[in-house]
Amino acid sequence: MPACPGLYVLAVPGTWETSDDDPRTGMLAASVDALPGDVGVGYVAYSATAFPWEGEVYGRSKREAVDKARAAVAAVAQSCAATRIAILGYSQGADAAGDLAAEIGTGHGVVAPDRIALVGLVSDPRRAPTDTLIGPPVTGAGAGGPRPGGFGLLAARTYTFCAAGDLYCAMPDGDFAGRIAGFFVEISNPDPALFDRYSRDAADLLDSALAAGGLGLLAGQLDASAVDERKAQIAEFVNSGVHQSYPFYVVGPGGETALSWLRRQLVDLIGK
Numbered sequence: 723m724p725a726c727p728g729l730y731v732l733a734v735p736g737t738w739e740t741s742d743d744d745p746r747t748g749m750l751a752a753s754v755d756a757l758p759g760d761v762g763v764g765y766v767a768y769s770a771t772a773f774p775w776e777g778e779v780y781g782r783s784k785r786e787a788v789d790k791a792r793a794a795v796a797a798v799a800q801s802c803a804a805t806r807i808a809i810l811g812y813s814q815g816a817d818a819a820g821d822l823a824a825e826i827g828t829g830h831g832v833v834a835p836d837r838i839a840l841v842g843l844v845s846d847p848r849r850a851p852t853d854t855l856i857g858p859p860v861t862g863a864g865a866g867g868p869r870p871g872g873f874g875l876l877a878a879r880t881y882t883f884c885a886a887g888d889l890y891c892a893m894p895d896g897d898f899a900g901r902i903a904g905f906f907v908e909i910s911n912p913d914p915a916l917f918d919r920y921s922r923d924a925a926d927l928l929d930s931a932l933a934a935g936g937l938g939l940l941a942g943q944l945d946a947s948a949v950d951e952r953k954a955q956i957a958e959f960v961n962s963g964v965h966q967s968y969p970f971y972v973v974g975p976g977g978e979t980a981l982s983w984l985r986r987q988l989v990d991l992i993g994k
Contacts (some may be wrong), residue, residue, distance in 0.1 A: 726802035727762035736813025781835030785820035796832040806839040816846035835875035857973030883980040
């Protein structure tokens with residue numbers, strides 16, 4: 723990697739794709755490895771354990787990813803004043819990368835928003851229906867619920883990819899029990915500096931649930947038969963392989979996939 727490349731790409735792998743002891747690169751390697759020209763590439767190795775509805779382990783793992791990604795972005799920005807930065811994430815890595823991008827875009831990050839050239843989020847557990855989706859339309863939102871402040875000044879440079887049926891990024895509309903479970907997972911290892919954001923998230927989720935039918939609706943989603951149905955839904959999702967389909971998931975003309983779309987955007991940025 724050049725000492726100070728024109729573009730630095732930071733990739734955050736997904737659940738089970740990497741670990742502190744085994745820093746593999748995962749699915750995003752297809753987008754970022756062997757890019758031509760004046761570019762540097764880095765990967766975030768972290769615990770990468772658990773689903774986004776599985777409790778304390780996920781929250782701790784994701785926070786580790788956010789902290790390491792933030793440190794990597796800060797180090798490049800401080801050492802290389804002219805280097806632009808792209809941030810990519812898949813699955814749990816998209817959760818972390820998206821939170822970091824939201825920090826930066828809303829003016830609370832370690833770099834100014836204009837240093838970030840592109841953000842690419844593949845199967846983001848905090849995908850909002852208003853995020854810029856590349857590919858066929860999907861219903862629902864991420865299992866962890868949308869980021870209330872969005873991406874701020876980075877919204878126009880942030881792109882998300884989500885396949886229909888992927889519960890990480892497309893929890894069905896009206897599934898408030900699933901969203902509540904996702905919310906508590908998101909705050910299972912809280913950062914004290916983000917308590918204001920957690921409060922806003924909780925208030926938004928409660929308002930949405932009350933507007934849709936309140937406690938009666940939630941009770942129906944939490945009874946024994948509904949719990950059994952949810953278990954079957956998750957088992958079907960895991961067995962479907964849709965969450966691992968993005969190397970083949972077509973989002974554009976000529977069979978362009980999510981990963982090849984991102985790679986093309988990065989190559990274009992390197993040439994500018």
